Amino acid sequence: MNVIKLGGRVLDDPQGLTTLFQHIAQQQNLEPTLIVHGGGQQVDDLFAKLNLSVVKYHGLRVSMAEQMPLIVGALAGTVNKQLLGMAIKQTLKPVGLTLFETGLRVQQGQPELGMTGHCIEPFEVSELLLTLLEQKHLPIVSCVGFDSRGQWLNVNADEAAAGLAKALSATLTFVSDVPAVLDDQQQPIAQLDSDSIEQLIQSGTLMGGMRLKVEQALNVAQFLQKQVRICGCSCDTRHHSGTLINP
Ligand SMILES: Nc1ncnc2c1ncn2[C@@H]1O[C@H](COP(=O)(O)OP(=O)(O)O)[C@@H](O)[C@H]1O
Numbered sequence: 001m002n003v004i005k006l007g008g009r010v011l012d013d014p015q016g017l018t019t020l021f022q023h024i025a026q027q028q029n030l031e032p033t034l035i036v037h038g039g040g041q042q043v044d045d046l047f048a049k050l051n052l053s054v055v056k057y058h059g060l061r062v063s064m065a066e067q068m069p070l071i072v073g074a075l076a077g078t079v080n081k082q083l084l085g086m087a088i089k090q091t092l093k094p095v096g097l098t099l100f101e102t103g104l105r106v107q108q109g110q111p112e113l114g115m116t117g118h119c120i121e122p123f124e125v126s127e128l129l130l131t132l133l134e135q136k137h138l139p140i141v142s143c144v145g146f147d148s149r150g151q152w153l154n155v156n157a158d159e160a161a162a163g164l165a166k167a168l169s170a171t172l173t174f175v176s177d178v179p180a181v182l183d184d185q186q187q188p189i190a191q192l193d194s195d196s197i198e199q200l201i202q203s204g205t206l207m208g209g210m211r212l213k214v215e216q217a218l219n220v221a222q223f224l225q226k227q228v229r230i231c232g233c234s235c236d237t238r239h240h241s242g243t244l245i246n247p
């Protein structure tokens, strides 16, 4: 079982995405795949067009209730459906979902972050998701979740992917806009573990969204006791490229 997380910026690389969907189509009969995607860039672009200010706290968007129709529209609407279209073109059978239909539980975070949500234990998936995977559909899951009161919540997509990978004991790959985690000379790093990650954070080399991603990757690697990959869009997720995060 493969979980592939796509950052929103990979939509700027349609050729790379086409190659990725082609690989998934070739592999789909051998091993099921699930895609989880973000779209932070697309939300930022929409806010800029509407003259709304983007506020982030430790890499997480402060998601005010009145802004949620825009955020949900971009993530679960536009970005989700753009990816669906690309998958259909590669003869895949995609199904667009939010985190709710996958069965992953989500609850609201600190009130200062508005309608920002976090994945909570137990990390479990729904029968519906398992049936879709068995029937060789490709679930394309946005990082919009719902709490038990039916409130929609904005979950960081790396966290959502980590939660689904844990629930499915899956092999997790983060596909981002950079080919790998880069060192202070901007060179790709082949492998990282908790000690080397700590050094990169201390030296200020690992920052922002990539720091959050590496922390989620390490968390999943340790939880499942298997390597997690961070790579760029043109990487073949079956082969070695990008950065491997070791448990
Ligand atoms: N050491 C690093 N290696 C690679 N990227 C880094 C590093 N430190 C910070 N970054 C930044 O993190 C970005 C990727 O994180 P993010 O924008 O959250 O990705 P995504 O949208 O794929 O989740 C890169 O574009 C880069 O600007």
Ligand SMILES: CC(=O)N[C@@H](CCC(=O)OP(=O)(O)O)C(=O)O
Pocket: 006, 007, 008, 009, 037, 038, 039, 040, 041, 043, 059, 060, 061, 071, 116, 117, 143, 154, 155, 156, 157, 158, 209
């Ligand atoms: C709470 C929070 O920060 N949610 C993220 C969800 C999208 C995301 O994570 O997108 P990328 O994977 O493309 O960065 C946001 O609104 O930007």
